[in-house]
Amino acid sequence: LEKQDVRVPKQRLLVVANRLPVSAIRKDDDSWGLEISVGGLVSALLGINEFEARWIGWAGVNVPDEVGQRSLTKALAEKRCIPVFLDEEIVHQYYNGYCNNILWPLFHYLGLPQEDRLATTRSFQSQFAAYKEANQMFADVVNAHYREGDVVWCHDYHLMFLPKCLKDYNRKMKVGWFLHTPFPSSEIHRTLPSRSELLRSVLAADLVGFHTYDYARHFVSACTRILGLEGTPDGVEDQGKLTRVAAFPIGIDSERFIRALELDVVKAHMKQLKERFAGRKVMLGVDRLDMIKGIPQKILAFEKFLEENPVWRDKVVLVQIAVPTRTDVPEYQKLSSQVHEIVGRINGRFGSLTAVPIHHLDRSLEFHELCALYAVTDVALVTSLRDGMNLVSYEFVACQASKKGVLILSEFAGAAQSLGAGAILVNPWNITEVASSIGYALTMPADEREKRHRHNFTHVSTHTSQEWAETFVSELNDTVVEAQLRIRQ
Numbered sequence: 001l002e003k004q005d006v007r008v009p010k011q012r013l014l015v016v017a018n019r020l021p022v023s024a025i026r027k028d029d030d031s032w033g034l035e036i037s038v039g040g041l042v043s044a045l046l047g048i049n050e051f052e053a054r055w056i057g058w059a060g061v062n063v064p065d066e067v068g069q070r071s072l073t074k075a076l077a078e079k080r081c082i083p084v085f086l087d088e089e090i091v092h093q094y095y096n097g098y099c100n101n102i103l104w105p106l107f108h109y110l111g112l113p114q115e116d117r118l119a120t121t122r123s124f125q126s127q128f129a130a131y132k133e134a135n136q137m138f139a140d141v142v143n144a145h146y147r148e149g150d151v152v153w154c155h156d157y158h159l160m161f162l163p164k165c166l167k168d169y170n171r172k173m174k175v176g177w178f179l180h181t182p183f184p185s186s187e188i189h190r191t192l193p194s195r196s197e198l199l200r201s202v203l204a205a206d207l208v209g210f211h212t213y214d215y216a217r218h219f220v221s222a223c224t225r226i227l228g229l230e231g232t233p234d235g236v237e238d239q240g241k242l243t244r245v246a247a248f249p250i251g252i253d254s255e256r257f258i259r260a261l262e263l264d265v266v267k268a269h270m271k272q273l274k275e276r277f278a279g280r281k282v283m284l285g286v287d288r289l290d291m292i293k294g295i296p297q298k299i300l301a302f303e304k305f306l307e308e309n310p311v312w313r314d315k316v317v318l319v320q321i322a323v324p325t326r327t328d329v330p331e332y333q334k335l336s337s338q339v340h341e342i343v344g345r346i347n348g349r350f351g352s353l354t355a356v357p358i359h360h361l362d363r364s365l366e367f368h369e370l371c372a373l374y375a376v377t378d379v380a381l382v383t384s385l386r387d388g389m390n391l392v393s394y395e396f397v398a399c400q401a402s403k404k405g406v407l408i409l410s411e412f413a414g415a416a417q418s419l420g421a422g423a424i425l426v427n428p429w430n431i432t433e434v435a436s437s438i439g440y441a442l443t444m445p446a447d448e449r450e451k452r453h454r455h456n457f458t459h460v461s462t463h464t465s466q467e468w469a470e471t472f473v474s475e476l477n478d479t480v481v482e483a484q485l486r487i488r489q
């Protein structure tokens, strides 16, 4: 077998995402410190054995000098990572501007920025130009490393222009694109000034994937209504070329979480947490601090629950972890102050000298701490206003084998389609409904909890991130083969 493996090199998979799964920090002696972040995508690809994966993306650091670029490229090569160098202005216009200020809110149904229409239009144009320029820079790097037979998998809303740039270089390149956010209704997408150009460039891919069937359907509708193309059960057809469009729901590496619970370090964290919250039920929220996660709405629902149920006031605690992201975008700074203000008010109102009802942490937790927290939780609250999938809900379920806690889950998270039967589904905008669901979850009989948990646990442990990645990549391979066969016939 080993001999065979040597003689037949594995097919290469080029994974292109805005950020590499590595953070680079330049040291005083001009060498580089690299920190790997084991996110969902990394663990998903670790499980794919038949491909040899390479990463292409931005390392999250500005490296203006050639010497630095050369040494970083060399250091990253050992981690199978290839950097795309973006200067500060491009990052500001492309990443902070077009990606995070325009596409992200729009795809989550929060609309386009409206403050000052003229200024917005002008900055929109320059940000879109920077977006295209950045995507072209990614394409240049992919093209420079591409070898015949490689499969190229582009990720997310940052790189919607990339499939077209790649096909312009080489029509034979196998290109897939996957969106991690929702794709909104075509009525929302059509408000975007660059709506047609973006759709057309995504359609240049051979396979286009979404978390849910609904997002895929919205995308096909946008192509038929905005571009006037034909939607088929398999995707979108344009002048005889079919772009396959399908749902590929992501999962997690559930075994990694299940195994972690057996570690002494995690057990020690659990013991500490149990002592800390003795006599109280633990409710948990874990989110990036982002408008889409519905954190203020969640906390207001918890306040309403305490208001209406005085007996619970010293018997329950809400632990809300909200790690700040995109801190240089003003809306995110406003959200952070808003959350702090609401938490302060509620703790002032319902706290005592010895305990407060909400523990709010705005920092990232280390993996083992996070697992321990998931495991000691009685009720998890995932109340995203919109969310592509939401992996926190999956991670919570994976860590609940012994406790069998309850998941309250937004019907606007993609996860509602997979974990809906086991969770309590809520409309996160309806604070009264969320408050009464908290009461229901805290008093749910053990047999009902067990039944709901079993449903969700079976799903989470069988629909893993590895399976997700494998399915997408093998379908991408097959799609192209099919297309080539059609041409030959």
Ligand code: ADQ
Pocket: 040, 180, 181, 250, 286, 287, 288, 321, 322, 323, 363, 364, 365, 366, 370, 387, 388, 389, 390, 391, 392, 393, 395
């Ligand atoms: P995110 O919006 O980042 O992802 P989510 O899917 O919940 O949302 O993933 C967050 C990840 O970050 C989880 O793995 C979680 O453990 C971790 N995390 C969050 N807060 C943390 C903290 N304080 N400390 C440590 N870890 C923390 C985007 C889309 C989602 C989609 C994913 C994957 O917005 O809808 O599910 O991509 O496609």
